[in-house]
Amino acid sequence: MTGAVFSRAAGRDLPVVAGGRGTELFDTSGRRYLDAAGGAIVVGIGHGSAEVADAIATQAREVAYVHGSAFKSTALEGYAEMLGPLLPVDDPYIYPVSGGSEAVETALKLARAYHLARGEDRSVVIGRTGAYHGNTRGALSVSGRDGLRAPYLPWLGTAAHTTSPYEYRCPFPDSHPYGCGARHAQALEQEIVAQGPHNVAAFIAEPIAGAALGACVPPDDYWPAMTAVCRRYGVLVIADEVMTGFGRTGRWFGCDHWGVRPDLLVAAKGAASGYWPLGLAVTSGEVHDTVQRAGFVHGFTYSHHAVGAAAGLAVLKILSRDGLVDASARRGEQLGAELRAELADHPHVGDIRGRGLLWAVELVADRETKVPFARNERMAERIAAAAKDRGVLLYHSTGCANGSEGDLLVFGPPLVISPAEVTEVVTGTAAAIREVSR
Numbered sequence: 001m002t003g004a005v006f007s008r009a010a011g012r013d014l015p016v017v018a019g020g021r022g023t024e025l026f027d028t029s030g031r032r033y034l035d036a037a038g039g040a041i042v043v044g045i046g047h048g049s050a051e052v053a054d055a056i057a058t059q060a061r062e063v064a065y066v067h068g069s070a071f072k073s074t075a076l077e078g079y080a081e082m083l084g085p086l087l088p089v090d091d092p093y094i095y096p097v098s099g100g101s102e103a104v105e106t107a108l109k110l111a112r113a114y115h116l117a118r119g120e121d122r123s124v125v126i127g128r129t130g131a132y133h134g135n136t137r138g139a140l141s142v143s144g145r146d147g148l149r150a151p152y153l154p155w156l157g158t159a160a161h162t163t164s165p166y167e168y169r170c171p172f173p174d175s176h177p178y179g180c181g182a183r184h185a186q187a188l189e190q191e192i193v194a195q196g197p198h199n200v201a202a203f204i205a206e207p208i209a210g211a212a213l214g215a216c217v218p219p220d221d222y223w224p225a226m227t228a229v230c231r232r233y234g235v236l237v238i239a240d241e242v243m244t245g246f247g248r249t250g251r252w253f254g255c256d257h258w259g260v261r262p263d264l265l266v267a268a269k270g271a272a273s274g275y276w277p278l279g280l281a282v283t284s285g286e287v288h289d290t291v292q293r294a295g296f297v298h299g300f301t302y303s304h305h306a307v308g309a310a311a312g313l314a315v316l317k318i319l320s321r322d323g324l325v326d327a328s329a330r331r332g333e334q335l336g337a338e339l340r341a342e343l344a345d346h347p348h349v350g351d352i353r354g355r356g357l358l359w360a361v362e363l364v365a366d367r368e369t370k371v372p373f374a375r376n377e378r379m380a381e382r383i384a385a386a387a388k389d390r391g392v393l394l395y396h397s398t399g400c401a402n403g404s405e406g407d408l409l410v411f412g413p414p415l416v417i418s419p420a421e422v423t424e425v426v427t428g429t430a431a432a433i434r435e436v437s438r
């Protein structure tokens with residue numbers, strides 16, 4: 001019997017990718033696709049960068065692998081030096097790993113280690129309804145997507161959940177749109193009290209909820225109120241910037257929109273733009289010094305990988321030199337405006353929301369009542385398939401920030417997308433929606 005690949009698209013015949021350049025991908029039959037999803041909102045600097053490929057090759061030729069407990073590398077030291085001032089974390093220490101879930105696991109462990117080092121046995125981490133933080137055991141335990149969690153529930157650890165800021169169906173409609181940030185903070189405080197304040201180690205959340213929930217931008221009073229509650233109870237703030245980091249939302253990090261200074265931050269995806277499986281767990285100097293004093297031991301075989309650092313550094317230089325964070329903000333405004341102009345009146349488009357180059361269209365059966373489609377009538381997956389037939393790649397999700405199942409089209413193109421390509425994405429999407437809703 002021959003070997004076979006475990007499929008991530010069971011039952012579907014996938015094209016074979018042959019190459020990529022900027023926002024474009026090509027399959028082996030020569031078809032061109034405009035990539036408006038960056039894979040899974042990963043590719044920031046665009047496909048096919050010779051510069052990043054050269055940086056990876058140079059490092060691999062010099063030395064591909066050493067264990068992080070035996071050697072430092074100039075690639076990693078240089079990476080930390082350039083990245084440090086861009087991070088919204090005080091005196092940041094960077095723990096490089098191989099992806100988002102590993103970064104989340106690292107941050108969860110660091111949070112517990114921090115409290116233990118201070119003589120406090122805090123083990124509960126509070127996440128949010130509907131949230132996605134990864135598929136490993138710890139990351140899944142703090143995630144709030146019931147569909148993904150249910151089969152593993154008895155196996156998941158100490159986690160609790162609080163409300164998600166979901167403006168389209170605000171859980172506090174009487175306070176909406178002014179003052180619901182304070183109500184979310186109240187809900188968090190109630191959860192901390194219910195768990196016992198001395199048991200709660202950390203609160204984990206994305207600054208702007210990513211693709212799983214469809215680019216939910218919180219109200220401006222949300223983050224100041226949430227961080228104030230965390231500080232009051234000595235609960236560490238973990239910002240999950242796996243999707244929002246590295247310019248995706250039009251600032252270097254999602255936290256920057258509100259001046260949030262988390263104790264821990266995790267990133268991945270855009271960090272190496274898909275050129276290397278690079279993730280980062282970042283601690284404040286205070287957390288770092290505390291856990292180091294207590295002899296924190298942690299690591300994976302491939303953490304601190306020099307080639308990963310070389311890829312990350314090359315990507316960072318390109319983001320910075322080519323002004324791609326500002327480009328993300330500008331092109332994002334265009335994308336949002338054109339999505340609204342083209343789709344806002346469609347009878348099944350309930351909401352269009354986003355920031356920078358992370359946008360979502362939420363589809364509903366009835367726009368007036370916001371009633372979602374029955375499972376077998378959902379549109380997003382079919383629209384994404386119709387758009388792919390037209391050569392536009394979209395991301396779709398069944399996540400919903402209130403914990404139920406949703407119907408979302410998500411846009412996260414490479415930050416190098418041109419104004420004309422933004423329009424091409426929107427017209428391709430609109431045509432696909434028309435085709436599916438005929």
Ligand code: PMP
Binds near residue numbers: 104242
């Ligand atoms: N956190 C968030 C917000 C994510 O979007 C993801 C991946 N979609 C993860 C964590 C997990 O990252 P990975 O798939 O690299 O393990």
